[in-house]
Amino acid sequence: MSLFRxxxxxxxxRNVEGRRAVLDILETGMRAGDPYDNVRKAVRIEHGQLVIxxxxxxxxxxxxxxPSRPRPFPPGPIRIDLDRLGHIYLTGGGKAAQRxxxxxxxxxxxxxxxxxxxxxxxxxxxxRHADVTLAGHPEPDEDSVSxxxxxxxxxxxxxxxxxxxxxxxxxxxxxxxxxxxxLTLHDIQEVTRVFYLEHGAPIEAANAVRxxxxxxxxxxxxxxxxxxxxxxxxxxxAADSLAMLPxxxxxxxxxxxxxxxxxxxxxxxxxxxxVRQHLLKRDPAYGHLRAEEWYDKPHFRIRVMGPExxxxxxxxxxxxxxLNCGVLAISLSNLESSMLGDALGxxxxxxxRHGRPLxxxxxxxxxxxxVVNTGPNPGLGGRNAEFxxxxxxxxxxxxxxxxxxxxxxxxxxxxxxxxxIVDGETYGRAVKKGxxxxxxxxxxxxAALLSALGDSIETxxxxxxxxxxxxAYIAPPAS
Numbered sequence: 320m321s322l323f324r325x326x327x328x329x330x331x332x333r334n335v336e337g338r339r340a341v342l343d344i345l346e347t348g349m350r351a352g353d354p355y356d357n358v359r360k361a362v363r364i365e366h367g368q369l370v371i372x373x374x375x376x377x378x379x380x381x382x383x384x385x386p387s388r389p390r391p392f393p394p395g396p397i398r399i400d401l402d403r404l405g406h407i408y409l410t411g412g413g414k415a416a417q418r419x420x421x422x423x424x425x426x427x428x429x430x431x432x433x434x435x436x437x438x439x440x441x442x443x444x445x446x447r448h449a450d451v452t453l454a455g456h457p458e459p460d461e462d463s464v465s466x467x468x469x470x471x472x473x474x475x476x477x478x479x480x481x482x483x484x485x486x487x488x489x490x491x492x493x494x495x496x497x498x499x500x501x502l503t504l505h506d507i508q509e510v511t512r513v514f515y516l517e518h519g520a521p522i523e524a525a526n527a528v529r530x531x532x533x534x535x536x537x538x539x540x541x542x543x544x545x546x547x548x549x550x551x552x553x554x555x556x557a558a559d560s561l562a563m564l565p566x567x568x569x570x571x572x573x574x575x576x577x578x579x580x581x582x583x584x585x586x587x588x589x590x591x592x593x594v595r596q597h598l599l600k601r602d603p604a605y606g607h608l609r610a611e612e613w614y615d616k617p618h619f620r621i622r623v624m625g626p627e628x629x630x631x632x633x634x635x636x637x638x639x640x641x642l643n644c645g646v647l648a649i650s651l652s653n654l655e656s657s658m659l660g661d662a663l664g665x666x667x668x669x670x671x672r673h674g675r676p677l678x679x680x681x682x683x684x685x686x687x688x689x690v691v692n693t694g695p696n697p698g699l700g701g702r703n704a705e706f707x708x709x710x711x712x713x714x715x716x717x718x719x720x721x722x723x724x725x726x727x728x729x730x731x732x733x734x735x736x737x738x739x740i741v742d743g744e745t746y747g748r749a750v751k752k753g754x755x756x757x758x759x760x761x762x763x764x765x766a767a768l769l770s771a772l773g774d775s776i777e778t779x780x781x782x783x784x785x786x787x788x789x790x791a792y793i794a795p796p797a798s
Contacts, residue, residue, distance in 0.1 A: 322346045324777040331773065334742040337721035340640060340792045341740060344682055345723050348633030349778075352727045352785040354415050354488075354553045354624035358422035361551065361621050362484070369404060369430075371549055371621075372396035378619040381540060381550055382608030392619070397547075401430075408477050408546075409434030409449045410470045410539075411486025412495030414456070414728045415553035415624065417445060418782035419486035423551075424448050435473045436486060437466040437494045439730075442780045457733070458511050459496035464504055467497035467535050474539065477546035485539050488553035488624075489784035490728070492526050497535040499597060499605045506591045507532050518584045519692030521653040522555070528577045531605055532594060538605075540613040547617040553624040555688075555786055557649040574601040626650060626686045626785040629727060633684045633788060642792075643681035650786060652687035656705035657760050659689045660722075663706075663791055664713025667720045670793045679719065683791040691732070691763055698764025701731030703738030703787055704775070708765040710741060710791075712756055717743035719794040727788060729781035734766040736775040738787070748772055 323329060323342060330338055361376035362369075372378045378392050409431050411420055417438045424431065424447055434449025440462070444451045452466025477483050496507055507529060515525035530536050539548060570576050578598055581587045587595065603609065630649050637644035651659070663683070670679055677683075689702050703724040710722040725731070725738030749756050749772060759768040769775040 322349060322778055324779065325775075328773050329740055329776065332742065332748070333744040334718070334721050337719070337742060337792050337794055338740060340642070340682070341721045341723040341790045343640065344633050344636050344684065344790045344792075345725055345788055347636035348629045348684075348788045349725060349727055349781065351632030352624065352626075352629040352781075352783040354419050354783060355422045357623040358419050358551055359426055361623055362423060362426055362549070364401070364426060367401050369399045369401060370396045376621050376623060378621060381548065381618045381620040382613050383610045385610035385614065388610065388614065404430065405480035405482065406432040406477065408432055408473050408481065408483045409486075410436065410473055410483060412437035412467065412470065413486070413488030413491035413553065414439055414784035415488035415782055416486040416491070417442060417451065419488070419551050419553065419623065420449060421445050423484055423486070433473055433476070435466065435469040437463065437470065439490060439494060439780060442782070454494045456490050456493045457515065458508050459493040459504060461504065463494055463496040464498070467495040470495060471497065471535060471542050474542040475544070477543060479545040481546040483543050483546050483548045485548060485550045487550050489555040492529050492536050495535050497533050499532055499534050502532055502593055502597055506594050510590050510594055513589045514581065514584060514586045516693055517695055518586055519655075519690045520580070520584050520586075521690055522688055523653075524580045524584070527573065528581060530607070531574060531577055531598065534605060538608055540608055540616065540618050543616075543618060545616060548619070550620040552620055552622050553783060553785065554622055555626065555784060557625055557627045558622060572601065573607050574598055624783065624785060629785050629788055630684060630686050633790065637682040637684065641680070643677045643679075645677050645681065645683050647683055647685035648687060649685070650687040651685045652689065652786070654689050656689040656691050656702045657709040660706040660709030661713050663722060663789070664710040664720075667714060667722065667791045667793055668717070671717060671719050679793040680795045681793050685789050686786050688786045693763045698759070698762045699734055699767040700763040700765040701726070701734045701736070701738070703731045704734065704736065704765040704769050705760060705763065706789065707739040707741045708756060708760055708768055711745040711749075714741070714743050715746035719743070719796075721792045722790070723776070724787060724789040725776050725778070727781065727786060728784045729778040731766065735777070736766055736770065737778040738776045739769040739774050740776060741774055745772060745774060
């Protein structure tokens with residue numbers, strides 16, 4: 320069964336061959352972003368022992384590292400005899416948290432004492448050994464707060480000899496919001512609305528601010544005490560990627576960086592006064608996890624999934640289909656969606672007309688998250704929809720180019736769609752229906768545009784979060 324619920328509809332337009340190729344590559348890549356199998360490779364039961372970690376999924380640092388005090392990590396997996404296990408607690412929050420937790424449940428079963436996980440509203444609850452709160456995203460809500468408090472309550476039950484498995488992924492900043500003292504849920508909602516949604520700040524910048532306003536996200540060591548803490552992480556960036564939000568020279572700490580980036584986006588005077596005062600206090604109790612807070616404790620992180628799995632699978636599939644394939648970047652992020660869509664359309668034309676940088680038939684593949692600066696009154700849109708809508712203008716009239724883009728989590732911004740697909744006929748079909756594509760892009764109403772054209776991709780929630788996957792297919796010249 321196809322991952323795309325409306326697969327037939329998406330193939331009902333003119334360039335059926337090209338659309339089928341793009342959807343095939345998209346589906347293969349998106350399925351590879353599922354963390355379930357990797358969790359089961361990282362945590363398993365062998366010969367009467369619980370085994371945590373492996374050569375492919377090693378134990379790593381859970382917070383800041385002190386270069387002057389290197390911490391030795393176990394040379395191999397942790398092995399604990401089952402008859403010597405203490406209590407096992409299962410916690411987590413994020414778009415992939417339920418999927419990771421389900422894998423742990425299938426390994427550990429009744430060995431789990433208790434647990435609590437926050438997942439995104441609209442998800443189906445599948446856990447049997449942990450309670451689940453469906454919470455708000457991208458804006459946190461009351462359930463984000465109540466569920467986060469229940470996670471803390473579970474973690475604080477653990478003692479030395481117990482194990483806490485914490486399932487972490489993108490989306491957790493909203494889904495496990497527990498405001499720091501002096502702040503309210505409304506304060507954090509306002510930061511999300513103003514900074515991330517209206518001003519179009521990159522997610523790295525938004526999270527650099529929002530994580531300083533809460534007491535749980537990326538700070539689980541402060542609640543785990545002397546229990547063993549194993550964080551299983553579905554990462555939004557590739558393992559070897561550079562920091563998306565580097566600190567400028569002279570920036571002393573994470574609070575100064577947060578203040579600086581809020582000012583750069585013109586948001587400092589628009590966010591609540593309580594948030595400004597909180598950031599100006601620079602209280603380390605709510606900042607990033609410091610080395611001394613976890614170095615002497617059995618607290619570890621295992622990275623079980625990242626966007627490179629999705630991109631690599633998409634590239635392999637394109638080559639299996641006999642296409643030349645170029646990966647432009649694993650994470651090409653933080654550019655305006657409409658500008659990136661136009662640029663990709665121009666590159667596709669370069670292939671079509673001149674056979675460079677790759678000869679057709681070929682696929683161009685890349686990941687990452689672009690941004691949409693919506694302003695205060697946007698229509699129904701998302702970054703993937705806006706990307707392909709912009710590309711549709713540039714490739715209008717082409718008989719050989721198809722462009723598709725989808726969010727790996729199945730939800731393109733605040734829409735019920737994962738993304739969209741366009742070809743050289745899309746722009747003309749829109750015009751015949753009386754639609755102004757450029758105006759819909761300006762109004763950030765592109766999801767509504769694509770839906771009306773039958774070009775929105777529908778998947779439902781996919782229980783992972785490894786950014787977006789974008790594919791351009793260029794067919795060979797007609798013989």
